[in-house]
Amino acid sequence: MSEKSSNTEKLLKIKKRAVECIDCNFSQTRKNVVFGSGDPESKLVVIAEGPSAADNHTSFPFSGPAGNMLDEVFAANELTRADIWLTNIIKCRAADQQQNGLKNRLPKIEEIKACAKWLDNELTIIKPFVILCLGSPAAKTLIHSSFKITGERGIWFTETRYSPFAMATYNPAYVLRQEGDDFMTLRSLIIEDISKAKQKLADVNEYEKTTLF
Numbered sequence: 681m682s683e684k685s686s687n688t689e690k691l692l693k694i695k696k697r698a699v700e701c702i703d704c705n706f707s708q709t710r711k712n713v714v715f716g717s718g719d720p721e722s723k724l725v726v727i728a729e730g731p732s733a734a735d736n737h738t739s740f741p742f743s744g745p746a747g748n749m750l751d752e753v754f755a756a757n758e759l760t761r762a763d764i765w766l767t768n769i770i771k772c773r774a775a776d777q778q779q780n781g782l783k784n785r786l787p788k789i790e791e792i793k794a795c796a797k798w799l800d801n802e803l804t805i806i807k808p809f810v811i812l813c814l815g816s817p818a819a820k821t822l823i824h825s826s827f828k829i830t831g832e833r834g835i836w837f838t839e840t841r842y843s844p845f846a847m848a849t850y851n852p853a854y855v856l857r858q859e860g861d862d863f864m865t866l867r868s869l870i871i872e873d874i875s876k877a878k879q880k881l882a883d884v885n886e887y888e889k890t891t892l893f
């Protein structure tokens with residue numbers, strides 16, 4: 681079995697279990713579990729906080745307006761979703777049922793802990809060289825617990841739990857809520873950070889080639 685089909689098979693098995701998960705309260709309000717998607721063999725994994733309302737309906741990560749922006753900032757670097765593995769810390773939309781319907785809320789510590797096994801499985805199978813976190817909740821989970829996006833975005837962290845290299849940038853969902861110059865500045869920074877991640881991946885690939893023998 682090739683490495684690629686092996687990763688595909690393994691991730692499919694994990695996904696089959698994850699889509700039936702009822703290990704926290706979000707199982708009662710979700711429409712779909714949103715598992716990671718993309719290239720199971722990619723050495724670049726992009727990780728955000730959790731599914732949006734649109735994702736909850738489609739079962740795919742970044743399927744709404746933030747997803748359109750994510751596609752644009754990847755395209756600016758000549759990348760597509762097919763080149764990366766795209767996933768979230770938690771797999772169900774973090775929302776409570778209220779009078780007017782579902783309302784987003786931050787996940788509680790116990791909900792994040794209950795869901796950690798799915799991301800752990802994904803990253804253990806894929807073994808990324810580079811992790812790019814979208815937003816501080818992902819960076820706090822994957823890089824260090826007191827991560828501050830304003831001061832630490834775009835900076836490489838090495839030998840993190842799941843990858844030799846990890847960095848964080850802004851979440852497109854956050855950038856979409858900005859206006860005017862702020863919007864343009866933050867959008868440019870995401871493009872710049874994706875470029876750095878792409879270059880790091882190329883550097884690692886080159887290093888591996890030169891150390892094969």
Ligand code: SF4
Pocket residue numbers: 698701702703704705706707713770771772791794795798
């Ligand atoms: S958020 Fe995670 S732990 Fe909670 S029900 Fe969904 S998959 Fe299971």
